[in-house]
Amino acid sequence: MSQDQILFACLQDSCYFKLSGELRYTNASGMDDLIEQLFEQEQPACARVVVDLNEATFMDSTHIGLLASLARHCQQHDLPKPTLFSTQPEINELLLGLCLDDAFDFVQQATNPSIDLTAVQSEANTDNEQGLMILRAHEALIELNNKNESEFRSVVDLLKQQLK
Template identity: 65%
Template sequence: MTEQILFACVQQCCYFKLSGELRYTNATGMDDLIDRLVSAKIQCRQLVVDLNQASFMDSTYIGLLASLARYCQQQALPKPVLFCTVPAVNELLFSLCLDQAFEIVQQPTDHAVELSSVQAAPYSDQQKGRMILQAHEALIALNEKNKTEFQPVVELLKQQLGE
């Protein structure tokens, strides 16, 4: 299954439905969506993420989810709700402590919201590198375990980006 990002904002509730293999190579659309959210181009008071059709997530995508959770914390919004029934994806989410940042619900969603497809944003190699770096920084900001695990990745990325 190819990766797909679907999104809707209804009555200031933002819905994200992510499916397929979620890798850094196809994360620019999601990153662009998060940028629009953070820059207040999208008005949001609550976040819902549906991962019920995700088959794989890499650390960059997990970091993008961590960015969403951080946004909610910074805006004093309720914890985002994340729906996922995929055992391998749930195992990854819990192992990287996303259960501290999200209300994880291990069941199907019943939201009948009309979602629109989000296309990949055209990023330069430098922009992709910065996106990967920021995602991993959000991931290590969650807790010490992630910091220990991903700090070398962050340092390497900073070195490669000349930061």
């Protein structure tokens, strides 16, 4: 499967995300909306979160920020760390370099999910809505640690300035 897509299923209080192909900000709004829906209530829809990146070939910082946001939501709701599966060396190097292994249980092994997953569609957003989503994702990234703060602070500041 080389198609760029985000798949999702919720089964017995466990939420499964499968991200594949090239994951760019242009196809991130569906995942952003889904994360917000899952965690908007006091009692979230997920008691456990699993993310499968084994078929991802590229991830931009917006998608990595969405993963950071997902981990932050789990922490805020006193849920276990989400589990992240990835066997892609380039993706793993990027995620480890941005310390996502601190926010996730990082598992470098293949998966063979036997559950039915549904495609998450990205909505057509205005430029301002897209900018706000990118800003939130990068703010979640810099909240992970000081290294990310120094690396992405200028991006966040620029986005804030442009969105005024």
